[in-house]
Amino acid sequence: MRLSALTLCTALVSLPVAAETTFPATLAGHALIPAATFIPAPADAPKDAQMSGKFTGAARVMKAGTVPGDTGGMHGKRPTGLSLPFEGQPLQGMSGFAMNPAEDGSIYTLTDNGFGAKGNSPDALLMFHRGAPDFASGSVAVKETVFLRDPDMKVPFRIAYEGTDSRYLTGADFDPESIQLLNGELWIGEEFGPYILRVSLDGKVLAVYPTMAGDVQLKGPDTPGISATSVAGKDWTVQRSGGYEGMALQPGTNLLWAMMEKPLLGEDGKPAGTALPVRAFDPAKGEWTGAEFKFALAEGATAIGDFNFIDETRALVIERDNGEGLPALKCAGDPAPDCFPLPAMVKRVVLIDTAQIDAEGFVKRLGHIDLMAIANPEGKARVETAGGVAGTFTLPFFTIEDVMKVDDTHIMVAVDNNLPFSSGRSLDKAMDNEFVLLSVPELLAAK
Numbered sequence: 001m002r003l004s005a006l007t008l009c010t011a012l013v014s015l016p017v018a019a020e021t022t023f024p025a026t027l028a029g030h031a032l033i034p035a036a037t038f039i040p041a042p043a044d045a046p047k048d049a050q051m052s053g054k055f056t057g058a059a060r061v062m063k064a065g066t067v068p069g070d071t072g073g074m075h076g077k078r079p080t081g082l083s084l085p086f087e088g089q090p091l092q093g094m095s096g097f098a099m100n101p102a103e104d105g106s107i108y109t110l111t112d113n114g115f116g117a118k119g120n121s122p123d124a125l126l127m128f129h130r131g132a133p134d135f136a137s138g139s140v141a142v143k144e145t146v147f148l149r150d151p152d153m154k155v156p157f158r159i160a161y162e163g164t165d166s167r168y169l170t171g172a173d174f175d176p177e178s179i180q181l182l183n184g185e186l187w188i189g190e191e192f193g194p195y196i197l198r199v200s201l202d203g204k205v206l207a208v209y210p211t212m213a214g215d216v217q218l219k220g221p222d223t224p225g226i227s228a229t230s231v232a233g234k235d236w237t238v239q240r241s242g243g244y245e246g247m248a249l250q251p252g253t254n255l256l257w258a259m260m261e262k263p264l265l266g267e268d269g270k271p272a273g274t275a276l277p278v279r280a281f282d283p284a285k286g287e288w289t290g291a292e293f294k295f296a297l298a299e300g301a302t303a304i305g306d307f308n309f310i311d312e313t314r315a316l317v318i319e320r321d322n323g324e325g326l327p328a329l330k331c332a333g334d335p336a337p338d339c340f341p342l343p344a345m346v347k348r349v350v351l352i353d354t355a356q357i358d359a360e361g362f363v364k365r366l367g368h369i370d371l372m373a374i375a376n377p378e379g380k381a382r383v384e385t386a387g388g389v390a391g392t393f394t395l396p397f398f399t400i401e402d403v404m405k406v407d408d409t410h411i412m413v414a415v416d417n418n419l420p421f422s423s424g425r426s427l428d429k430a431m432d433n434e435f436v437l438l439s440v441p442e443l444l445a446a447k
Contacts, residue, residue: 029135069420121171246307
């Protein structure tokens with residue numbers, strides 16, 4: 001049977017990535033922000049924001065700490081030991097490192113939309129931070145937290161706190177997942193639109209850019225204006241939680257390359273293969289350039305977590321599956337409190353070269369490190385892992401969403417702990433915000 005060009009392309013995209021080099025990684029440092037870390041909302045924020053997580057159940061809950069968090073049906077609904085709502089705002093969900101550091105050397109990172117969805121996060125304030133991990137002590141200094149706000153009404157749709165003077169943004173407005181610092185401003189890639197936000201260092205939204213493919217705006221099910229009767233694959237093609245999980249700033253060109261977390265949908269409403277589209281945005285012009293390439297997920301991977309350049313053409317990409325917990329504790333039958341029903345299997349940092357694009361538009365994968373098999377000969381891990389093996393460090397988490405080059409031999413990785421809905425190291429404890437320093441000289445030298 002002769003395949004059409006479209007069918008052939010889809011078939012090729014669906015093939016597993018060819019075997020590639022797995023480079024070694026050694027744990028060089030480990031630092032934590034404890035899961036139960038909270039900060040007060042700004043004094044001028046609505047009273048509603050002083051307690052967060054009131055809408056994560058079927059109805060509003062106004063008494064703090066009365067709704068136990070758990071890992072959800074996919075992961076066995078194991079309790080995590082923390083209960084909603086929270087007094088204040090949780091300092092959680094680290095999602096994205098900016099490649100360029102702040103003036104004092106600290107790192108810009110994001111907290112994502114709050115509690116995982118547009119509907120349950122209207123009281124979760126959006127924020128970014130300047131942080132400085134101290135791997136000698138195992139702690140992370142959060143030097144500054146800045147809350148996003150829209151005083152000049154640059155957001156083109158109604159926000160949750162529309163009628164307030166301060167107009168702080170919440171997880172009902174955007175889901176920020178990636179961040180870059182350029183010329184004294186921040187650029188944030190988000191998932192609901194998906195949009196790119198231009199933001200001042202004091203948190204004020206300066207512009208909001210929709211995603212354009214030529215003259216067509218790409219939308220998802222959470223894009224404002226999409227109705228409940230819309231048709232997947234026709235009215236919207238970006239999967240839910242499938243927008244800009246990674247957005248890398250390219251040295252030299254200062255272009256932002258925005259990568260979808262998941263494949264786009266075809267006309268039938270189903271994922272069109274396993275390729276992730278990556279599009280170039282020019283911050284200087286405020287427009288999409290039309291340049292693009294594709295990233296092929298490896299077999300078993302379902303999404304990416306972050307994306308950052310290490311030089312003019314090579315970049316790091318986190319790819320992952322949806323599992324959490326070590327395979328050694330996989331449930332033999334039905335989910336139970338002492339096992340993981342869907343353990344982590346594919347958690348990687350992949351090195352790509354954007355100067356090597358094949359005839360079908362796919363970027364060259366140069367190799368990867370396995371985040372489930374990190375050497376730990378010096379015992380630098382700060383916490384134990386259920387089912388772990390001595391001498392090996394792992395990141396058995398659902399969402400690992402931060403990666404950046406530190407120097408010519410080291411990278412840093414951090415996790416989104418989805419507070420209070422994820423575990424991974426323990427069967428019954430909410431995961432911390434972990435920052436991990438890895439020695440990977442062979443990976444960083446690969447061409």
